[in-house]
Amino acid sequence: DAMVIQNPRYQVTQFGKPVTLSCSQTLNHNVMYWYQQKSSQAPKLLFHYYDKDFNNEADTPDNFQSRRPNTSFCFLDIRSPGLGDAAMYLCATSRDFSGRADTQYFGPGTRLTVL
């Protein structure tokens, strides 16, 4: 029944060691999002895909990259994780109706620890 799946749920990496987080969806939604959420803060949008169109937020560091090989999957690559990148990473999907976004559905998140 899971609609937005994130793997792994918990990820531990070392400072500077690349890490990839994955997200998959069974909703066939055309829009997918990656958010970073730190403790007691709002989710911060990193980027989103509208189908294959990639949209980067202006303040997303170059250290963060994303890939969407098909409708169902989206990956977040952190090239050189720093201590400040420790956070919960949330994947979400939504369906666009003629330029108007429908409700977002979130995955359970991946909690990243950087040692």
Add this chain to the structure above:
Amino acid sequence: RKEVEQDPGPFNVPEGATVAFNCTYSNSASQSFFWYRQDCRKEPKLLMSVYSSGNEDGRFTAQLNRASQYISLLIRDSKLSDSATYLCVVTSPGNQFYFGTGTSLTVIP
């Protein structure tokens, strides 16, 4: 200026109380409005969409005021299980969802 602003609280209310949260948004072209609920260390989950005419779902009532650019959430007869962080979410043209920082609610027995 932030896209969405909320009073972070915390709000500590007794069971059975009525509590209201407000949220303001800066972009007059914002299209869709939502309230999400987030439990500690869990993902946000949709509580309700907010429609121009206002809408109600059981004990929860949401209102939108486009002229003043704010939305509100009213919770009546608070339950212990209502304790969570409530996030105000606004979308802009282009499928971007903007989150408020959330309002923390604790319902006390």
